[in-house]
Ligand code: FAD
């Protein structure tokens with residue numbers, strides 16, 4: 001019996017077409033540029049352009065291979081499903097609200113072939129432990145898949161090279177050239193449409209994203225050949241002259257399913273076998289994809305989107321400062337990185353966690369407000385990945401579910417790992433007075449605010465040892481400077 005095969009905007013893979021048993025002579029593939037989804041949030045302009053252009057290129061690839069595609073623009077998925085009047089199948093959507101929407105239309109789902117561990121297997125694993133931890137999950141998946149394993153042991157006898165992977169860039173660091181993909185006619189058409197949509201974030205200029213599988217494979221090849229060897233060592237390094245470092249910039253393609261996680265991991269492991277990259281780098285990259293990426297998805301699934309939205313373990317209620325939407329702030333690190341993100345839709349992990357997210361955590365911003373900024377500002381942001389990363393990992397609003405301790409750091413960390421502080425009005429080591437770095441003041445204030453909670457006794461106990469060295473006068477100066485910073489924020493002077 002003929003069926004409709006629904007391919008969502010983040011399911012652009014022939015592996016999905018196969019796993020849905022699509023018959024090119026009988027079935028209709030349905031793809032929809034759904035405007036109601038675009039209107040949900042003020043997404044980055046380049047993200048909408050990326051998704052629609054990648055969808056149109058995937059439609060063309062399907063038609064070249066003989067599939068019948070119904071491709072609709074400026075309408076809703078729901079009305080198209082109703083119009084086709086056939087049983088509709090789809091790979092299980094990663095986003096929970098889309099799943100609910102489609103179930104209500106009678107759409108049936110097949111499992112997503114791109115997860116190494118199924119959601120039910122993850123729930124089973126969770127039922128055997130008090131507290132989930134990435135490291136245990138990651139080891140379990142490595143043992144199950146045999147990736148970077150030497151029998152029962154990890155290759156090189158070490159599971160985790162984190163300690164070797166925390167170097168700042170050397171003084172003479174130079175950015176490496178990134179691959180760019182000039183927009184073709186299809187992309188130019190999409191860019192013209194997106195330019196007419198009001199109330200989106202960021203700009204559309206210089207759009208050079210990978211919108212086809214071939215381009216995504218080229219980016220993967222580029223990463224393995226030119227960046228992987230240094231990926232581990234400089235994973236945490238930040239620079240005002242190089243926003244990418246040796247990161248892969250593969251998340252937009254991975255999250256659209258233009259690439260499978262398995263082929264990215266295989267490419268890195270093959271590079272190690274060919275002596276092109278050290279184990280510390282290859283293991284670090286494998287951990288990001290096999291570990292963190294999957295783990296975040298499973299935590300999102302396991303807790304459920306609604307429960308994630310209710311998480312606010314630290315009672316954070318401050319509004320998000322306006323400068324997140326403009327990049328206009330006197331703090332050099334935030335000014336540089338937010339401006340870069342609004343322009344490109346990208347920042348690497350440590351910038352997201354230790355600069356953009358850290359400031360909101362220290363200030364006590366409401367977790368869903370900062371989550372919505374990350375969702376709007378990035379090309380790779382989807383509920384399943386942005387929500388656990390922001391509400392859990394970055395804002396520690398989940399009571400320790402995602403990370404052992406909050407990623408709270410003062411200006412000293414940013415000064416050690418970047419060159420941002422050199423051009424800044426503030427002094428990273430000072431916590432009081434007009435020149436005090438806002439991160440540093442707010443870091444101590446964060447510790448003082450949560451002094452009588454379990455954070456002080458357990459997860460941040462070593463940070464609290466340092467707080468003991470602060471005299472009552474120091475503490476009063478921290479609180480005074482904190483109040484001044486809030487005033488400066490309210491009056492747009494910070
Ligand atoms: P690389 O550093 O080259 O890493 C390789 C790949 O590993 C990435 O492409 C990504 O697919 C995966 N990965 C690594 N860490 C994570 C993680 N914590 N969660 C999921 N995947 C991971 N990632 C997104 O894909 N979308 C988001 O919206 C997103 N929001 C984030 C918000 C915050 C506050 C934080 C701290 C992290 C967020 N991440 C998000 C995770 C991570 O920062 C990005 O995946 C990564 O920076 C993408 O750049 P890259 O491809 O160059 O990554």
Ligand code: SF4
Nearest residue numbers: 331333411421424437
């Ligand atoms: Fe950022 Fe503080 Fe450094 Fe300025 S001094 S760049 S505000 S960390």
